[in-house]
Amino acid sequence: MGYFLRAGHPANGLIADSSRPGAPCSIAATGLGLSAFIVGAERGYLPRREAAARTLAALRFFRDSPQGEEPDATGYRGFYYHFLDLATGRRIWDCELSMIDTAILIAGILAGACYFSAPDDDEREIREISRFLYERVDWAWAARDLGLVSMGWKPKAGFISYTWEGYSEALLLCLLGLGSPTHPLPAETYRAWTATYQWENLYDIEFLFAAPLFIHQLSHLWIDFRGIQDELMRDMRCDYFENSRRATRVQQQYALRNPKGFKGYGENGWGVTAGPGPGFVSQREKGGIERQFYGYVARGVPFGPDDGTLAPWAVAASLPFAPEIVLPALEHFQNTYPQVVEDGLLTSFNPTFNTGDTGSETQRGWLSPEHYGLDQGPVAIMIENFSSGLLWNLMRECPALVRGLSGAGFRKRGGRPIG
């Protein structure tokens, strides 16, 4: 929570991607922050009025900032660029108009609309702008062949050739796009997106496969998938919540096996996901082992890439799914590697990487020097969901998601419609 209070720009409400000085705004971090403010308001970290003010500042900014084909616009067709200058809100780094990051931002915005339900002017304006911003997103424009959604667009180069297909965090994107009353994704999107789903039996655990842990969490920040099923989950007698529980256990099983012999892996040492790492270097250990390390990559199990980097924040974000293995793991991290918990924030670390330090065994290794909004948001939101179901309960009434889930073929167990 403290991350979002510190990383938010006071005037425009944008939230920095990371704690690195000079870091730009990440629109995904902003979306997560908007939901974190709700948690903060409920838990007394900040007054509701301040949470509303911060939210409103961001919403007004997105409403009023330039949308167009000029290269330094904030967005285009209702989508937003991945990274924005924190002060001006303009596009930086020649980055792409990001469909998934826009979806995360929109989810945060819609959560605000559900939470700020009071009749006063600020909260009414939050609801109005939220609706405007959601309805402005031209999801249909981003749909490419077979209705699959492009991963990005740039003013001169157009759509990048990668599309979202197969199980990933883009479940949220599909549902929000299908639920749009103004520019919905075509009906075939969901079928095309799920066509490459792989239902796997790995370590005697059956689940819808995706390698990085965060994939099994992101859409769940706002959607309580317990007891609702799409066609696949009906056929497999499962649901996405149970699936994430299984995926969490797969992570633990992988760490128990520890096929590459990384330090710190075990029953309570797990959590491999996309995120930062020591860097793209190799090191040689005694015994002839040559290890390749990576920077920011989509780590995953069991086929990698895995360089021994663990993400305790991702473990925490699995709390609702498997508390019986998450809580001991968090306790283990705190007791054995206290350096990964700084000021209440969890950060990634790699005890295998040799930094040349000569401290105790558990104090050595690489420690992420930064905190990321993409890490801290899921922690705050999922702890709250575990505790009270706050975001899940709010979003259960969100019309966009109800329409999106219905459009994707979700039904309650027994066949009753959603909503």
Place this chain on the structure above:
Amino acid sequence: MNAALLPNDAHDADLLAHAHPPDWVNPPPARSYNLVVLGGGTAGLVTAVGAAALGAKVALVEKNLMGGDCLNFGCVPSKALLRSARFYADVSFSGRLTGGDPIPSEADFAAAMERMRRLRAQLSRRDSAERLRQLGIDVFLGAAAFVDSRHVEVAGAMLAFKKAVIATGSRAAQPAIEGIEEAGYLTNETAFNLTARPSRLLVIGGGPLGCELAQAFGRLGSQVIIAHQTPYFLPDEERDAAEILAYSLRRDGIDVRLNTEVKSVTRSDDGKLARLVNYDQDETIAVDEILAGVGRAPNVEGLNLEAAGVEYDLKKGVRVNDFLQTTRRNIYAAGDVALAQKYTHMADATARLVIQNALFLGRKRLSSLIVPWCTYTDPEIAHVGAYVEDARERGFRMKTFTVPMSEADRAVLDGDEEGFVKIHVREGTDTILGATIVARHAGEMINEISLAMVAGIGLKTVSQVIHSYPTQAEAIRKAGDAYSRTRLTPFLAKVSRRWLAWSRG
């Protein structure tokens, strides 16, 4: 001949003596043949030898080299080179096998190429014109052209036939890249002529050929850049496999450029300049050689197929039905010239099918074949049967039993724990629909799955087959074991516990 053999050393001369003897004299044609085979590659050879063994009077026509693409420019030379390259990679990463420091080494490119030529010449004996002659086959060297649907002309001789088989194979497709013809480039038909290592090599195309040779040349000391137009290598394969391959190539020091198109090539004092465009990134690189692996083109030109009434397409090849008959029913086609799956083993399989259908009133169907394939990178990537999308299209669910290679003791002991076995079954059954294996010896391992599929053996039975310990193929049995454990339902587990409790007394 189309493709020249270089450097034309003793090994090449040996190969030529088998594959296209300079002093060969075509035999006088028989009055009529049961079968005339056009093409002396795998499909043609298997057809001719098989038919002759069954008593047919057979003529085989080859205008270039007996053994075709596989022996001369494909599987045989590439696998010889890959083996040398794999050795040097093992030396480079020797620490994982010896436990000690890496052993310094520098690849001897010229020696590896000479070894390849020696082995290729050695294997060419099996496919030689002389051997076929000894088997009673009339071998005609020269270009063949249909006169009508009953006659072929070759080197002035007229061959009359009851049935004919077009097995002329395929060749490397020309890349549609501005300036590349003028600048010059290698294909699989010329790459094996090299005697000196290109310092800087650009490989265009991330299909099987491009990936295999990029890795081989990289391991033999070239600085290799591989440019592939789509987001993943091996577009037909599962994404996990393609991602492991990309990481493996990077680990070998290859500069991997996915989603990248080669727009143009020009010559300069610094070698060949290639312009690479990746979405909004535009870069020009200098290399010494360019290797194009952008697909295959069927050899349909010059055969006068029109005279025989055989329809064809310049890209898709000769049109055949499910029985491998062309549009002229007494003329068949086999192998690359007619198939989308251009593999040597597919040429072999379709040749066997043609023998039965053409000579013995058979009704064997192309669509009934279960066809594995393998890309011989390190690790190898092998597949057979259906992919998950196929099952979806056919309206049923697929479940995949996944075993990382690190679960197989032998793979760990060999330092080969990268990869996996994935076996797809129809949900609710143990019927094997397909499999993908990524492992150092995936090409060997996939055969067990192919056998199970052909024989109708389910995954449960696979788990009951005793596999030697320790072998990497144990990973397959472990997938079977995983299946068997799913059959232990909570009810059965409860019954089992009660039975054992009762048995204890």
